[in-house]
Amino acid sequence: MGLGLGLLGAGIAIGLGAFGAALGQGKAIASSAESIGRNPETGSFIRTTLLIGLAFIESLCLYALVISIMIMGKAA
């Protein structure tokens, strides 16, 4: 029972984390591509800003990954 609930919790944790991070990254990439399309000269600056922003969004997903691995270690 405990093992099953733990594994379920780990799965839900990484799933929800990836879900939110994917939505956020998709929005960020969409708007940056749109703005590069409108104004190609600012491309390099926007790309750098985009990469830094993506890193910040992605780190939240990685926290979920670390938490789920810790849960799996406790449960199994």
Added chain:
Amino acid sequence: MTGQEHQSMTLLQKLTTEPPMPTDVEWMTVKIPGVPEHLYNFYGITFQTNTIHLDTLAMTWLVMLVILVIGIVAHFSIRWIPTPIQSLFEHIYAYFEDLGETLISKNIDKYIPFVMTLFIFVLACNWIALIPGFIPPTRDYNTTLALAVIAFIGFTYFGIMKNIEDEKSHEVKGIKGILLGVWHWMLHFIEPLPDLWISMEGAMKWILCPILLVMFLILNIIEEVIRIVSLSVRLMGNIMGEHMVTGVFLWLTLFMAQEWLKPMNWITSIFVGLLGALTGFIQAFIFAVLTLAYIAGVVEGH
């Protein structure tokens, strides 16, 4: 020892039985069902409560050796008309210089070599996993935490030195200049308060500002800690995840697939390996750029 046995023991037995020593306190040493253990565990030797990860150690030394050899070779083969490889490295350096100019705007020559060192080391650590059988040292949280602490020491040092130099340029010399510089750097930790202090008036100022002082101090210290944690966890999580995904895909195609699919394992290997190369480059780049951005925040502040 089960709970029932423990209850049936006498008090004397309980006192004379030594508690079992924890042989391994590493939090990453876990058992994940369904994944081969060598993909996420480390080979190490344990002294009482401390574990040395031998694979991480060996791979880090290998990376250091490779970088050292490449550095020495590169140092003695600099040409006025660059060879393609020299040109590639010059382009990367110039890219970081441009980035530094947009973020810091002046006197970037001090900061770029530090950032580039971190970049090259992390990149070599990530890309060593492309050779089959080699393990990226950045998969280990100890490595990335050490790198993040180095970055933290770097941008703290640059922040203090910048403030001291500012005092020097205002004709405050000697020990007084150093102390004033350190003081100005420490004001960084209560950041929006000095502006608020100037803009507020009356008795409210004296009631509100001490409370805000404590709050801002705590928030800024937490921010510094979060910087270290997020830098290290981001790198570790990405590389460990990538390494595990590569291994699991290879394992699936080798041992779990239909018989006719097994010779095709090189296809998945190539695709997942390319993805790993991309992830490794982007993570090294982001580590360096974030360090640069933190340096810019410390140096350009106020």
